[in-house]
Amino acid sequence: MTDTQAPAAVDVATSDAIAVSGARKVYTVFPQTKRVAVEDVSITVPVGAIHGLLGPNGAGKTTTLKMLLGLVRPNAGTFRVLGLDSRSRAGRAELGFLPEQPYFPPQLSAAQAMRLYARLAGLPEREIKPRTAQLLELVGLAGQQRTLLSAFSRGMLQRLGIAQAIVGRPKVVVLDEPASGLDPLGQRDVRNLMLMLRDDGATVLLSSHQLSEVEAVCDRVSIMSRGRVAAEGPIHELLGVAAATSVTVSGLSGDVPPALTALAGEATVVEGGLLLFSVPDVSVRRVVDAVDDAGGTIVAVAPKRESLEDYFTRMLSNDSGEVA
Amino acid sequence: MMRRLSAIAGAVFLDAIKRKVVYAVGFFAVVLAFSAPSLPSYGVGVDIGVYREVALALTFAAGMVLALALASNRIPSEVERRTVYNVVAKPVSRWEYVVGTWTGITAVMGAVIAAFTVIDQLVGLVRYHDAMWQLWQGALAIWMEIGVLTAFAVAVSAVSGAVVVAVATLTFAFVGHSRQPFLQQVPGFPDWLYPSLDSFNVINPVAHGGGYGALYALIMAGVFAGWVVALLVLGSLGFARRDL
Numbered sequence: 001m002t003d004t005q006a007p008a009a010v011d012v013a014t015s016d017a018i019a020v021s022g023a024r025k026v027y028t029v030f031p032q033t034k035r036v037a038v039e040d041v042s043i044t045v046p047v048g049a050i051h052g053l054l055g056p057n058g059a060g061k062t063t064t065l066k067m068l069l070g071l072v073r074p075n076a077g078t079f080r081v082l083g084l085d086s087r088s089r090a091g092r093a094e095l096g097f098l099p100e101q102p103y104f105p106p107q108l109s110a111a112q113a114m115r116l117y118a119r120l121a122g123l124p125e126r127e128i129k130p131r132t133a134q135l136l137e138l139v140g141l142a143g144q145q146r147t148l149l150s151a152f153s154r155g156m157l158q159r160l161g162i163a164q165a166i167v168g169r170p171k172v173v174v175l176d177e178p179a180s181g182l183d184p185l186g187q188r189d190v191r192n193l194m195l196m197l198r199d200d201g202a203t204v205l206l207s208s209h210q211l212s213e214v215e216a217v218c219d220r221v222s223i224m225s226r227g228r229v230a231a232e233g234p235i236h237e238l239l240g241v242a243a244a245t246s247v248t249v250s251g252l253s254g255d256v257p258p259a260l261t262a263l264a265g266e267a268t269v270v271e272g273g274l275l276l277f278s279v280p281d282v283s284v285r286r287v288v289d290a291v292d293d294a295g296g297t298i299v300a301v302a303p304k305r306e307s308l309e310d311y312f313t314r315m316l317s318n319d320s321g322e323v324a
Numbered sequence: 325m326m327r328r329l330s331a332i333a334g335a336v337f338l339d340a341i342k343r344k345v346v347y348a349v350g351f352f353a354v355v356l357a358f359s360a361p362s363l364p365s366y367g368v369g370v371d372i373g374v375y376r377e378v379a380l381a382l383t384f385a386a387g388m389v390l391a392l393a394l395a396s397n398r399i400p401s402e403v404e405r406r407t408v409y410n411v412v413a414k415p416v417s418r419w420e421y422v423v424g425t426w427t428g429i430t431a432v433m434g435a436v437i438a439a440f441t442v443i444d445q446l447v448g449l450v451r452y453h454d455a456m457w458q459l460w461q462g463a464l465a466i467w468m469e470i471g472v473l474t475a476f477a478v479a480v481s482a483v484s485g486a487v488v489v490a491v492a493t494l495t496f497a498f499v500g501h502s503r504q505p506f507l508q509q510v511p512g513f514p515d516w517l518y519p520s521l522d523s524f525n526v527i528n529p530v531a532h533g534g535g536y537g538a539l540y541a542l543i544m545a546g547v548f549a550g551w552v553v554a555l556l557v558l559g560s561l562g563f564a565r566r567d568l
Contacts, residue, residue: 027567069413071568089415097413103405105335107342112335119331120414164410 016080017172017203018045018068023077025063037063039227041077045205045220050198052214052235053207055224056312061207062100064224065174068205069097081172093122096170100177100207102161106150110141110160113149114167121168135163140189154181162193173197176207191216211235225315236303239311244304245284247277252296260290278304328416329424336398336428345393346436353386357443361451372452376531379444380462387437387470388497394429395477396489403568412568419560426478426556430471437467462530464541468548469524473497475552479559483566501525523547 023041026034038060045051053061066072068079070087084091104113114132123131136142139159144152152160158181165173175194179187194204194217208214214221215235223231223238231238247264252275256267264287267275275296279287288298306314340346360378361371399422402408412421441463448456476496481489499506500521507515523544529536 066568069409071409071413073565073567089417092413093415095413097409099406099409099413101406102410103407104410105339105407107339108335112338116331116335117410117414120328120411120416122415161410168414 015046016044017047017049017082018043018051018086018205019078019080020044020064020068021078023064023067023079024075025060025067025072026075036227038067038074041224041227041229043222043229043232045203047082047203048198048201049219050194050204050206050217052218052221053205053224054209054211054214054221055230056209058226059224060227061224062176065097065176065205065207069095069174093168094171096121096165096168096173098161098165098173098175098178101154101180102157102164104149104152104157104160107148109146109148110136110152111145113160114164117164118167121170123168131167135167136160138193139163140186155183155186158182159186162190166197170202172203172205174205174207177209178206179208179210179213187213211239223311223315225312230315236305239305243281245279245281246300246302246304247279247284247287247291247298248300248302249275249277249291249296250299252291252294257290257294260287260294263287263290274299325420328420329427332411332416332421332424333427333431336425337431340394340398340429340432341435343394346390346432349386349390349393350436350439353382353440354443356382356386357440357447361447372448372454372456373532375448375452376456376459376462377527379448379459380466380527380531383437383440383444383463384466384469386440387433387466388473390436391429391433391470391474392477392490392493394432395426395474396481396493397486398425398429399478399481399563400484400486400489408568418564419556422478422482422560422563423556426475426552426559429474429478430467433470433474434467437463437470458530458535461535461541462526465524465526465530465544468544469521472521472524472548472551472555475555475559479555479562482559482563497521 020041020043023038024036025038026036028034041060041064043051043053043064053064055061063072067074067077068081068086070092079086079091081091082094084094086092086095108116111132114135115128118128118131119125132145133142136145139162141156141159141163144156149157149160158178162175162178165175178190178194182190191213194206197204204217206214206218218235220233221235221238222229248270249267250273256275261267263283264277264279267277270276277287284301288301291298357379360382361375399408402411408421412418441459444459445456448454448459473493473496477489477493480492484492496519500519503515503518503520503522506518507513524547526536526540526544
């Protein structure tokens, strides 16, 4: 997927594409119950970066995005995009948004829907047709211009959602679960699209709970839990286990020599009968030699990392639960 | 601003005009229009007037049903299905979304009422050999009143669900035509304070007289504009404060 037209030049005087500071949202549920959805969230994304927003369901990711986009009124906080109030019309003119599981007026055709969103995004009239054709091809919907959206599958609606999000060539693109409903090829296309947008100078804020999607494209991530930013940084640092390495071995089929066990500890049997050892970094060389001596084959040596699920579980169990 | 309004109104029009409910209501309205001349209560010499009256009443009833079907659920379903996100996350004001929605539905109602009037005219021409051009005056009044009711429905739907909208709009229509009985029962109530839709009731001059004049049409247009602006301002204020 390639885009032939780059977005307009970014305001070089503004170093942060997105700056959320002190965001707070409290929902009042009838009659008086209050539920804190977001508590003091601050996120900064530099221009030209792909930033991931990770977290389990109910962590406050979508509410934070909605406040940024002016869909939800915050109780506190400032929201800026390229130096502008992101909730103002001028701010939203810089933003493109893909909501989670997007839906569209079912009686419109794909071309009619794209025309609507292009006009709302301020695209000049003469550019609408070629831009629509270009974007529908980009997202894999070429030839579907006249198809009614009521006949679109879940994945096709998702692809159209991505097209409408970038129709106005926004400098900042906010994607909420963009791979939802897509097959593996579609997910790969979305990843490539995000990288292409970055190459064209755009900034991407990606909300997801799919680690593979986030780690493939994101420069940094913010991990949210119970309405707060629990951690922020490069994903390999956040999920890495200090000074430990995973060594994956084949050819031993459970017959692990005692010397290897003494050196690397008990192995975990993983998919395909492979053995997975978790060893200190300083012992990696000796473990590899021991595997070789035992007649096994090294399949992979990689820095040990927590799964996102493990990370969330640990984070939630450590959380004091101050936020409802 | 006009470009965004027309974009939203155009999309609402295209989406609404293709809905089955439009054609279902239209079909039954046509059946009723063709049945109207055979009603047994027609007397010699008054049958044309009665036919016009029945045609206008049918047009109003069908229009009311259709306006409720299209307007009461438009914004609530867009919020529930999140289609509204794709619109209001763009550089679009909330009031533009509300006004654009009203404009699109009112345009559909204009097309539908015009179609009904053409059919009423055709039936009149075939049955009574009279083109009944004054039915268009009635159609204009009906369209304006339906426009006001649509504005009310859109305003309420900006902050409420479809069932509440439908009940509230029916109540508004009923109250709007109960001015005289109310004022008779409550002497001393300032009549200018009563929310009246009586200006749009032109059945007598259209069905049994020579129609209404240009001045009355202007007054009617003023009442229409006043109601619509007031209701859409209220609806826009409510929608602007709403979390989506």
